Amino acid sequence: MGILLVYSFWHVTPSFAIEHTFNLNNYTAIFTEPLAYKSFLLSLRVALFSTVGAILIAYPFAYFLAKRAGRLQLILVVAVAVPFLTSYILRAYAWRTLLGENGIINGALQAIHVIDRPIQALLYSPLATGIGLLYLFLPITILPIYATLERIPDSYLEASSNLGATPARTFREVILPLSMPGVLVAAVFTFVFSIGEYIVPSLLGGGKQLLFSETIVLRVNSDLDWPGGAAMSIVLIAMTLALVALVGKRARKAGFF
Amino acid sequence: MAGRVWTRRELIRRGALLAGLSPLALAAACSSDNNNGGGGSGGNTGTSTGGSSGPQEELTGPLNVLAWDGYDNPDVLAGFKERYGVDINYKYHGGDPKLVSLLQQDPTGWDVVNPDNDWVSRLVDLDLIQSIDLADYPHVQENFEPFRNFEPFTVNGSAYAVPTRFGINGFIYNKDDITADQAADAFFIWDPSYAGKVSMVDWFDLYIALVGLYMGNTTPEAMSQDQLDQVIDKLIELKPNITAIHTDRSDIEADLTNGESTVGWGGGTSDMATALKVDQQPVEVSIPNQGALIWTEGLCITKGTQHLATAKAYLDYMTEAQTLAHMAWNDTLQIQVVNPKVEDYLTPDQYSALGLEEATQWFDNPNVILQRQAPDIDAWGKAWERFKSA
Numbered sequence: 001m002g003i004l005l006v007y008s009f010w011h012v013t014p015s016f017a018i019e020h021t022f023n024l025n026n027y028t029a030i031f032t033e034p035l036a037y038k039s040f041l042l043s044l045r046v047a048l049f050s051t052v053g054a055i056l057i058a059y060p061f062a063y064f065l066a067k068r069a070g071r072l073q074l075i076l077v078v079a080v081a082v083p084f085l086t087s088y089i090l091r092a093y094a095w096r097t098l099l100g101e102n103g104i105i106n107g108a109l110q111a112i113h114v115i116d117r118p119i120q121a122l123l124y125s126p127l128a129t130g131i132g133l134l135y136l137f138l139p140i141t142i143l144p145i146y147a148t149l150e151r152i153p154d155s156y157l158e159a160s161s162n163l164g165a166t167p168a169r170t171f172r173e174v175i176l177p178l179s180m181p182g183v184l185v186a187a188v189f190t191f192v193f194s195i196g197e198y199i200v201p202s203l204l205g206g207g208k209q210l211l212f213s214e215t216i217v218l219r220v221n222s223d224l225d226w227p228g229g230a231a232m233s234i235v236l237i238a239m240t241l242a243l244v245a246l247v248g249k250r251a252r253k254a255g256f257f
Numbered sequence: 258m259a260g261r262v263w264t265r266r267e268l269i270r271r272g273a274l275l276a277g278l279s280p281l282a283l284a285a286a287c288s289s290d291n292n293n294g295g296g297g298s299g300g301n302t303g304t305s306t307g308g309s310s311g312p313q314e315e316l317t318g319p320l321n322v323l324a325w326d327g328y329d330n331p332d333v334l335a336g337f338k339e340r341y342g343v344d345i346n347y348k349y350h351g352g353d354p355k356l357v358s359l360l361q362q363d364p365t366g367w368d369v370v371n372p373d374n375d376w377v378s379r380l381v382d383l384d385l386i387q388s389i390d391l392a393d394y395p396h397v398q399e400n401f402e403p404f405r406n407f408e409p410f411t412v413n414g415s416a417y418a419v420p421t422r423f424g425i426n427g428f429i430y431n432k433d434d435i436t437a438d439q440a441a442d443a444f445f446i447w448d449p450s451y452a453g454k455v456s457m458v459d460w461f462d463l464y465i466a467l468v469g470l471y472m473g474n475t476t477p478e479a480m481s482q483d484q485l486d487q488v489i490d491k492l493i494e495l496k497p498n499i500t501a502i503h504t505d506r507s508d509i510e511a512d513l514t515n516g517e518s519t520v521g522w523g524g525g526t527s528d529m530a531t532a533l534k535v536d537q538q539p540v541e542v543s544i545p546n547q548g549a550l551i552w553t554e555g556l557c558i559t560k561g562t563q564h565l566a567t568a569k570a571y572l573d574y575m576t577e578a579q580t581l582a583h584m585a586w587n588d589t590l591q592i593q594v595v596n597p598k599v600e601d602y603l604t605p606d607q608y609s610a611l612g613l614e615e616a617t618q619w620f621d622n623p624n625v626i627l628q629r630q631a632p633d634i635d636a637w638g639k640a641w642e643r644f645k646s647a
Contacts, residue, residue, distance in 0.1 A: 014635045015383060016357055035646035102516045120453040123517065124501040206501035207459055210645060222459070223638055224354050 001237070008231035016224045026231030035215055036232065043212035046126050046201075047194035050133035051141075054190050055183060057134070058141040062182075063175075065142070066149035067157075077146070080139045088136070092200045095132045099123040099204070124206025132200040137193050141186040148182030149175070181251060188247050192240050212236060314566040318343035322571070323350045323359060324371035325554060327422070327590045332583040337574055343567050353379075360385050365561035368568045372418070373554045374409055375462075375478075375631035381412045386557040388415035393569060396576035396596065403620050404595040408628045410555050418555030419572050420595045422584065425542070425619055426463055427549040429513060429521040429530045432539045440543035443471040446520055447495055456500045456509040456518040461641035462632055463523050463550065468492055470626065471547040478632040489640045493647040502645070514538055525552065527612050528592040534610060535591060542612070548624030553595070578602060585611060 008026055011019045030036045065076050083091060098104050099122040106118040121127060152175060160170040198213040205211060210218065212232065220229035322328060322345055329347040337345055350356040353376040360367055364385060372380055380386045391397055391406070397419055398405055410418040430440045439445050446455045457464065468488045469477030480488065500517055503509060506524035510533055513521050521529060521540075526549075530542045556575055558568045574580055581594040582602035593611055600608045608614070619625050 016354075016361065033642070033646075035642045038646050096511075096515075100515055100517055202504055206499075207504065208496060208499055208502055208645075218459075221352065221358075222354050222461075224358050 004230045004233055004237075007227050008234050010227040012223075012225045012227055018227060026228045027235070029228065030232055030235055035210065036212075039210045039212045039215040040235075042126060042209055043195050046130045046133065046211060047191050049130040050137065050194045051187050051191040053130070053134045054138050054141040055145075055187060058138060058145055058186065059179075059183070062142050062145035062149055065146050066152075067154075080142050080146075083139060089199055089203070091136060092132050092203045095128065095135065095204055096123060099128050099131065123204065124208070126205060126209055126211075128204040128206070129201045129211065132204045133190075133194045133197060136197075136200060137190045140189050140193065144185040144189070145179060145182040148179045152178050180254070184247055184251050188244055192244065195240065196236055316341050316343050316567040316570060317564045318567050319346045320344070320369065320564050320567045320571055321346045321348070321367045322369045322371070323348050323356055323367045324369075324556075325350065327584050327587075327592060328371060330583055330587055330590075332587070333575075333580055336580060336583070337571065340574065341567065341570055343564075343570075345571070357383065357385070360559065364559065365563060367559050368562040368564050369571055370557050370559055371421075371554055372557065373552055374629045377410050377418045377555060377557060378412050378631050379634075380557060381417055385560055386417055387560050387562075388417055389419070389558060389569075389572070391416045391419070394419050394573050394576050396573065396578065399578060399598050400576075400595045401597055401616060401620065403627055404553070407553065407555070409553070409630065418557045419576050420553050420555045421575055421581065422592055422594050423551055423553040423616075424525050424527040424593050425544060425549050425551050425625070426467065426523040427526045427545060428543040429509075429526050429533065429540050430543055431513060431519040432541050434519045437541065437543065440520075440541075441546050443467075443545035443547040446498060446522060447491075449497070451498045451520065453498065453500055454519045455495070455498045455522055456503065456512040456520070457522045458503050458506045458509060458524040460523060462634070462637055463552075464492065465489075465637050465640060466550055466626070466629070466632070467523060470550065470624070471545070473547075475548075475624075475626075476630070477626075478630045482636065485636060485640050489644050492644045496647065513540060528590075531591040531610055531612065544619065544622065544625065546624070548622075548626065549619075550629065551619060551625060551627045552629075553627070 007018075009022045009024070011021060011023060011025065013019055030040065065073060065080075069076050096103070100106070101118040101120060101123065103123070105122060106115070109115045110118065156174055156178075157170055160174050161167075165173070196213055197211075198217060201211040201214055202217075205214070207214070213236075216229045216232045216236075219225045219232065320343055324347060326349055329349070334345050334347070337343070348359075350359060350371070353372050356370055356372055356376070357380070360370060360380070361383070370380070370386065377386070400420060404420040404423070406416075407418075407420050410416060410420065428440055428443075428446070435445075445451070465485070465488055466477040468491050469480050469484065472484075472488060472491065474480050474484060500512055501508065503512075503524075506529065509518070509521040509524050510529050512518040513533060514536070526542055530540055533540045556572050558565065558572065562568050576596065578596045578598035579602050581596045582599040584590075585592055585594045585599050586603055586607045591607075591611060593613060593616065597613060597616075600613070603611075620627060
């Protein structure tokens, strides 16, 4: 981290040599060069999409797992964790088969006459990256939410019901507040992992609109601009740490932890 | 060759050896030193060079080779080991900028490197590779004529690389969707009917040069800033038709196979087409009327090599038709090589499928650029970023 920080203030010459002179150009470039700031904003959007999407899918599943699965609970928890045993790249790559123009999703939509022709934007787009990230980090989203829901005593739900609360009100006023620490942890994990991810965007994103991680790799591998890449990495790390600190502070203030 | 100062222990050891061995051993011992101090990275030593590589020299190793894929072909590696008794440590570099980066980080860690086109002159500018005497490599004279004294590998009158492989960058198109006449005009890929159907790779100096050529700049590297801007505007116009800008050219092959795209543009058109044809895909290569670019890669000896004699033997070995035939056609790769004598080691079908029969037509085509020069990499890099951020 220290080396990265020192590098970020240096400069690369056209002959790829690194000049050890202090300057802030690499940082100002992030906010003035269109490729850098556009990719940063796109990364934020995609990470937000995958985080919100993952929580919306994970929460009902985690609730079912914690409160309704019965004897299936152990099997389902294992099923959630099993994808981690397979290759991460393979899982991302599999989405090409699903999202492609001749893929399973387009095929199914055409078969049931929802669409006339394949949707091209499903693959090689920020949407594809968002879907890939959502899938990839879904287990990380499910497990913390499941853990907090599982700890809510059933007697609380029964008491709420006995006092005349509808299931919706019980959820809104008992279950959701008590499960918020898990939701927050899941959201932070998913967002942080998503925003720095490189493999999924490079496999599914198509390279027409770069994410910030791809721009960092472009800087380092193609431009040989290690200082430029280091500055971008520092910004990404700083933003991630700030987010974690902010959420942690808010969560403590709300009495979640 | 610069001399080396022997330590007293070495002198005693070598003196004992000299006393016991023949004068021939004296010659071999002396010649084991190369201009970088010879040998001694704790690796193996092999037999001597002979024949075309000049005087007998003891070979040291292992030889560290930083190259594109294909140079790790088991037959090629085993053939060198069998002949010279020296192992090759191969590493895939993954792109010319990465090659520069790895070589700058460890200038003495690599003996032979494998750059493309104008990157040879950049490596010379960076003082990372040394000049070679083409007379040491007689098989080079068996090459297709343009590759015997290949201009982009020559800087200030000195040769710095032996060419090994080449290919053309035009279009690969799906014959079921596109006719040869359509693909003969380079601008057909801008037609809105090909929305989302053109796959390419992230190779900025290739595509800027290609579009420059299509727009009538016969020496794209010399384009003015205005012309460069026009090229980028033209590339931005193409964006709706681009399936993806891949980081790996194998993804172009995957797109054409899966039907994600109907045109593959650049990225090594000819060898990708050969591989796809071997897989029975309905594809064909088009060299558009506006022109195309040939890529050529070569092998260079680094300035910091620890095994000069072995590096020279390796370059000689790699220019032989039999070695290049292994490179040209194997289970994992089918690719054009610069020595047409590979015909003696390939089947007629293989030779034909590689497109080597048509190669001379490419060289004779005035719109096909073979002698690529170095562009202003900084200006072109910034221009490419404008395209990518558009």
